[in-house]
Amino acid sequence: MTHVIAIYPGSFDPPTNGHLDLIARGSKIFDELVVAILRNAEKRPLFSVGERRAMLERLTGGFNNVRVDTFDGLTVDYAAKVNASAVLRGIRALSDYEYELQMALMNRKLAPGLETVFMMPAEQYSYLSSRLVREVARLGGSIAGLVPEIVEQKLKRETGIRKKRGREQMTAVAETLSAVKFTDRINRIEPSATMAVVAEADKLRQQGIDVVDFGAGEPHFPTPQHIKDAAIAAIQNNFTKYTAVGGTAELRDAIFHRHAADFGSDYRREETVASVGGKHALFNAIQILVDHGDEVILPVPYWVSFKDIVRYAGGNCVLLESDEQQGFRVTAEMVARLVTQRTRLIILNSPSNPSGAVMSPEDLKEVVRFATERGIWVLSDECYVYLNYSGEKFSIGSLQEYRERILVIGSLSKTYAMTGWRLGYALAPAAVISGMQKLQSQSTSNPTSIVQKAAVAALNGPQECVEQMRQEYIRLRDHVVEGLRSIPGVACTLPMGAFYAYPNISSFFGRDGVKSASDVAGRLLREAHVATVPGEGFGTSDHIRVSYATSEKELDRGLERMRSFLTSL
Template structure:
C-alpha cells in the first residue's frame, strides 16, 4: 500500500495518510539539544557495543522508576531501535525448528524475524469481542514441546489493545512451568489511556523467564534516531551484545546522548503527546463507529484504531478482502490504510491516528463516503 500511495503522490494526488506508524510531533527540544551538544563536543567515536554505561544505567533506572523492574547494567543493552532489540533477542532465543507463539493481530516484523531466525510462528487469534484479549485456553492449546518463546506486545500495534496484568501474570506462570521465554515488546508502554503503564518485569521472580524489548522511538517522537533497548538475564544480554558486535556495533554515539536526555529529563512532553492522542482517539473511534457496516474496538493504548469491515466485504461490487478494500479506498478516495492481512487478521484496516485532527476529520469524511457506496 505504501508503494501505491507513493506512486499516487508522485502523480500529484492529494492523499490522507493513516498508514504511517510514527508520531507527527517533533522530538522534544532538550533531546535534540543534547545530541547537538554531543556532536559539537566530538562525541563521534565508537562506544561500547551495548551502549555507554551511563546510558545503560539510565535505561535500567527509568524502567525501575516507571515500571517497577529491578535490572542491573549487565542485564541491559542499548540497540539501534526497538526493532533491532527484537531482532537480536529473537536471533539469540530462537533456534531452527523452535516455535514462537504469536497472538494475532501482530506487528508485521515479528512474523518475519521469527521466520528469519529459523523458527516457526504459531499464530493464536485473540478475541475481538473481548477487546482483542488473549484466551489462555487457546494459548495453552498452542504450546508444544518445541515452544521456545511467547511474544506479547501490549499496547498492540495494530489494534491498540492491551493485555491486562492478570493476563501477563498467567502467561508468566505458564512460561515458568513450561520453561518458555516471555518476550514482551513494550514499544508503546507509555501510551496508555485508561490504565497505568505496566511491565511484566515488575513481577517478582519474573527475570529468569522474561526478555523486554523497549524503544524510545514512539515515546519521545524519536523514530529516526534509532534507539531501543533490551532487558534480560545477563547471559542473554551477553549473547545479544556479541551478535551486535559483529553486525551493527554500538548505537550512534551522539544519539545515545540524546537518549540520555530523554530518559533523565522532563517527561512532560510524553504526557502532552498522550493527551493529544487521547483527543484524536475519541474523534477517530467515534467517527469510525458512526459509519454503517464498521465496528471498532476502543483502543486502550498506542495510536492505532483497528476497525472491522467484514460487513462491507463480499458481494456484488464490493471488495472481497481487506487488502482489496484498502487498495480501492486508496485509489478511489485517496485514503491510505494498512489492510489486516499484514497483521494476521482478515477483516480489518489499521488506521494510525498520529495525524493532526483536521487530517483525521478529512480522512473520516472520505472513508465514510467510500463505505456508503458499498453498504
C-alpha cells in the same frame, strides 16, 4: 488419545484450489497438518519458496491445526523431524497412482512407521496441477477458479513480468542477476506490509496527489527540543566516535533507571543493551533464542515484523487466535492450549500494534507464570507501554520472581517521538544480553553515538512531554473511533493503547467486487486517496489499520473520504 501429525509435502508452485481442497480434507482427519514445501524441487521455480510459503500461510490462516513449513532432502527425514506419523498425498487420476505407489512403498521401506494416506480431491479439481496452471497462465489463458484469487493475481503479475522481460530481451547481465540464488533464510521472509503501503502512498504523492496518510506507524509530534539540543551538543563536543557495542554506560544506566522509576523493576547495567531501534533489539533477541524448528506462540492480530523475524531465525509461529468481541484478549489458558514440547517463546505486545488492545496486569502475570514454570521464554514488546490509556501502566519486567525467562523490548521511537533516531533497548538476563551484544558486535556495532546522547536526555530529562502526548492521543482516539463508528457498516473496538484503530470492514465484502481487506485498503488508497494498512499483514482478514497519530484536521479529512467511498460501495 494419540495426537496424529501429518505432513502434506509438495512444491506448490503455485498453490491451487486442488491443494486447498486436500488441505481442508486433511485438516478434518489429522490433529495437525503441516503443509511442507519442498525446497529446490525445481531449478527455476515460478515463485520463490518464500513467496509460496507466504501465499500458503495466508490461504490456510483459517485452519487452526494447519501450519506451513519448508524442507530439504528426504520426506521421511522431515516427517521424523516434525514427529509426523502420516504423509498426505492426493490422487487425482489413475496416472498419479503408479508414481504415488512407488513413492509410498519406498517411504515405507525407509520409515516403516510412516503411513501414506491418499485422498481424492473434489471432482472439479481432478485434472488440475500446478504445472498445467503455470502453462495456461504463461500462454495467457484464464486460470480463474483453478487457483485462489491471491494466487491468480500474483500469477498474472509474474507471467506478465516474465513476458515483458522476454520482449525486452534482457541483457546477459540481467539474465545472470535473475538467476542469482538467494539464501533460504532471506527467501523465508517478505517485505514489511506497512512499508509497502508507505511506498505506494509516496508514489501517489510524487504524482501530485493529495493523500491522507493513516498508514504510517509514527507519532506526528516533533522530537522534544531538549532531546534535539542534546544531539546537537554531542556533535559540537565531538561525541562522534565508536562507543561500547551495547551503548555507553551512561545510556544503559539511564535505560534501566527510567524503567525502575516508571515500573518498579530492578535491572542492572549487565542486563541492559541499547540497539538501533526496538526492532533491532527484537531481531537480535529472537536470533539468539529461537532455533530451527522451535515454536513461537504469537497472538493474532500481530505486528507485521514478528512473524518474519521468527521465520528468519528458522522458527515456526503458532498463531493464537483471539476474539474481537473480547477485545482481542489473551489469557494463560489460551496459551496453554498451544504449548508443545517445541514451544520456545511467547511474544506479547501490550498495548498492541495493530489492535490497540491492552492486556491486564493479571492476564500478563498469569501468562508469565505459566510460561516460566515450563521453561518457556516470554518476550514482551513494550514499544507502546507509555501509550496505555487503561490507567494501569504495567511492565512484566517488574515481576522479579519470573525474571530468568523474561525479555523486555523497549523503544524511544513512540514514547519520545523519535522514530527516525533509531534507539531501542532490551532488558533481560545478563546471559541473553551478552548474546545480543555478540550479534550486535558482528553487525551494526553501537547505536549512533550522538543518538545515544539524545536518548540519555530523553530518559533522564523531564517526562511531561510523554504525558502530554499520551493525553493528545486519547483525544484523537476518541475522535477517530467516533468517526469510524458513525460510518454505516464499520464496527470498531475501542483501542486502549498505542495509536491505531482497527476497524472491522467485513460488512463491505461482496459489494462492488470488494472481497478482502486488501481490496478495501487498495481502493481506499487509489480511489479515495486515504492510506491505511490491510489486516492480512497482521493476520486478520476483516480489518484495516488506521493510524490516528495525526492532527484532528487530517483525521476529519480522511474520515470524510472514507465515509463517502465506503457508502458508495
